[in-house]
Amino acid sequence: MDNSQNTEVKILEAARDVFHHKGFNGARMQEIADLAGINKALLHYYYRNKESLFERVFNDAFSQMACKMNEIFLSEMTLMSKIGIFINFYLNFISRHSYVVQFIINALHDKPEQLREVILKQNLVPELLLKQIGKQLREEMDIDTDPLHIYVNILGLVVFPVLAKPLIQSMFQIPDEKMDVFFEQRKKIVTTFIANGLKGYEKNNSLV
């Protein structure tokens, strides 16, 4: 019992590491087994095949991300406070686990229909999150732009540089240490950028 729980946990941790870093096609069952300290046969004993293990890993990753977003944006605060917390949390979290988002995006790109089911099985209601953001945009900032655009703007500013980290480093020849500084700087930069960007959407803004 105790042993089986241990094994299960070890498998999931190993699978997570390998799938997150190498994706479905790049991952090897052998590598997962090695990392978990067991052999392939036992891996198949717990998860009939690679697909099912992958789905489990995807489900965990997606759930973790989505839950945290829900937690932040459905809480009781002003929208700008939520955005500030979101930016700080994700720039901390993601820069340590940059591969997670890329993993989710790639997984969904490779097998959209299959994983859509996985997503729907969770009891998240992302529409609620949008409604809440829309409501706060209207009431607190007099903005009635589609909240999805705003949400995507925020995500883009925070998430894209993490995804593109290797690209940015290669193009501009930036060493790792400087990238750490870069991400730390972004907390302030992005917050300011969003705060001001939103002003353009205010109903009575002369620029619109």
Next chain:
Amino acid sequence: MDNSQNTEVKILEAARDVFHHKGFNGARMQEIADLAGINKALLHYYYRNKESLFERVFNDAFSQMACKMNEIFLSEMTLMSKIGIFINFYLNFISRHSYVVQFIINALHDKPEQLREVILKQNLVPELLLKQIGKQLREEMDIDTDPLHIYVNILGLVVFPVLAKPLIQSMFQIPDEKMDVFFEQRKKIVTTFIANGLKGYEKNNSLV
């Protein structure tokens, strides 16, 4: 001669399609051969192995992207005009070839050292582009924030939603037609957002 050129072209087109959509690990030499209307042996005659063919495809894709960016941002216009053109161009181009950026990002994530060489062999000078943006930010808008942050902000707002398209569609249950509308809307939305976001960086801005 004529025939060989034709074959070479067919191979590159086929390889591009397959690699862009499925990445290195997901791509099959057989599929590329089929798509090019030849067989595997001939494929290996032109490109000794999968790696070399992949590098060629990566080089082409990266070069195409980088050149277009250079062309836009090194031209003779105001920075805001460039940004407007960039947004329109990329939201048109990328929404038709969404996989290209994802392909580049994934490739660079999988084999950063190997592809860094490929990038350096091209005669692009990305630092020049940053310098130019920095100069225009200072002279035209009185902003002396690191131009890399601004550049990344712009890219994030434009590129991220394309990368995350399947994610967005799955989460919020958005059909394809509505996504087309969404991307069309973003041209205006993002332009406004950036224009106003930049105001926060002006030296004499009371908010900073």
Next chain:
DNA sequence: GTCTATATCGGGATAGAC
């Protein structure tokens, strides 16, 4: 240059003993 045939190997999956 282009083909058919084949070598070779790696990786997912299963059988069956303990």
Next chain:
DNA sequence: GTCTATCCCGATATAGAC
């Protein structure tokens, strides 16, 4: 539950004829 041994297919790559 955990292991060893093995099956079997798919994929890259090469040999060699035309």
